[in-house]
Amino acid sequence: MPPSKGNTIPEASRLTDLFSLKGKVVVVTGASGPRGMGIEAARGCAEMGADVAITYSSRKEGAEKNVAELEKEYGVKAKCYKCNVGDYPDVEKLVSDVIKDFGKIDAFIANAGATANGGVLDEPKEEWDKVIHTDLNGTAYCAKAVGAHFKQRGKGSFVITASMSGHVANFPQEQTSYNVAKAGCIHMARSLANEWRDFARVNSISPGYIDTGLSDFIDQETQDLWNSMIPLGRNGNAKELKGAYVYFVSDASSYTTGADIVIDGGYTCR
Ligand SMILES: NC(=O)c1ccc[n+]([C@@H]2O[C@H](COP(=O)([O-])OP(=O)(O)OC[C@H]3O[C@@H](n4cnc5c(N)ncnc54)[C@H](OP(=O)(O)O)[C@@H]3O)[C@@H](O)[C@H]2O)c1
Numbered sequence: 001m002p003p004s005k006g007n008t009i010p011e012a013s014r015l016t017d018l019f020s021l022k023g024k025v026v027v028v029t030g031a032s033g034p035r036g037m038g039i040e041a042a043r044g045c046a047e048m049g050a051d052v053a054i055t056y057s058s059r060k061e062g063a064e065k066n067v068a069e070l071e072k073e074y075g076v077k078a079k080c081y082k083c084n085v086g087d088y089p090d091v092e093k094l095v096s097d098v099i100k101d102f103g104k105i106d107a108f109i110a111n112a113g114a115t116a117n118g119g120v121l122d123e124p125k126e127e128w129d130k131v132i133h134t135d136l137n138g139t140a141y142c143a144k145a146v147g148a149h150f151k152q153r154g155k156g157s158f159v160i161t162a163s164m165s166g167h168v169a170n171f172p173q174e175q176t177s178y179n180v181a182k183a184g185c186i187h188m189a190r191s192l193a194n195e196w197r198d199f200a201r202v203n204s205i206s207p208g209y210i211d212t213g214l215s216d217f218i219d220q221e222t223q224d225l226w227n228s229m230i231p232l233g234r235n236g237n238a239k240e241l242k243g244a245y246v247y248f249v250s251d252a253s254s255y256t257t258g259a260d261i262v263i264d265g266g267y268t269c270r
Contacts, residue, residue: 025107211236
């Protein structure tokens with residue numbers, strides 16, 4: 001069977017060309033923080049030449065600041081959009097607005113996510129619903145909305161920010177809803193890789209403890225315990241992940257689909 005349009009060997013051979021994102025349009029959800037995975041993924045893509053569309057949910061000012069920095073630092077086109085990933089019409093609107101503003105979408109990084117505040121017994125049912133809805137359903141909504149565009153174009157790359165919590169249950173904090181949602185995200189990437197084999201690639205990234213501010217509410221004693229369980233002995237910095245996002249977005253990963261890269265300082269290898 002001849003390879004489909006989205007499954008061809010790239011013409012380029014040099015890594016500098018394979019990793020180049022010049023002329024590509026990349027969407028990154030949840031890029032409103034100053035040091036989160038979203039803005040670092042957007043920085044990485046912009047550094048390699050891509051135009052970037054980023055989203056926020058509540059931090060409009062943060063997203064606008066990030067857009068200004070992306071344009072100034074990397075000389076690319078950047079724009080931010082408000083989007084609640086748990087609201088399918090909102091996600092569909094995001095995709096159509098970006099296509100209107102940028103002409104197309106080459107890659108979509110589904111990064112937006114929320115943490116759990118406690119375990120199944122201590123938290124109300126609504127907390128379970130909220131975490132599963134944002135982290136799992138929201139990711140699926142992004143896939144559904146942009147997947148139609150990828151199918152129409154015959155190409156695309158979808159990248160999910162999952163978590164090491166989708167591989168192991170964190171100790172000692174209780175966050176079953178989050179762990180379950182992220183495990184679902186890893187398997188969503190594998191399943192979509194099969195569904196979309198004729199036109200797009202789908203992969204996930206599983207970060208460990210990354211110092212983005214997301215876990216600032218956790219007490220110091222617990223954080224010290226976490227660190228003692230990480231072979232590299234420290235939290236990660238989000239810039240230590242941007243190379244992986246660029247890899248999955250770029251043609252350097254043209255034969256990579258259904259893969260998950262764990263970036264956790266060795267937490268899950270013990
Ligand atoms: N930090 C870690 O240790 C770690 C480890 C593994 C995985 N992760 C995952 O990495 C991703 C990014 O998190 P981060 O640590 O970089 O923190 P972050 O900077 O706070 O990023 C979370 C982003 O998700 C957005 N968001 C939250 N709920 C949303 C919703 N319903 N609809 C749309 N956007 C929503 C937030 O938007 P607003 O702020 O504008 O509301 C924010 O931009 C998340 O999926 C998280 O689960 C984090």
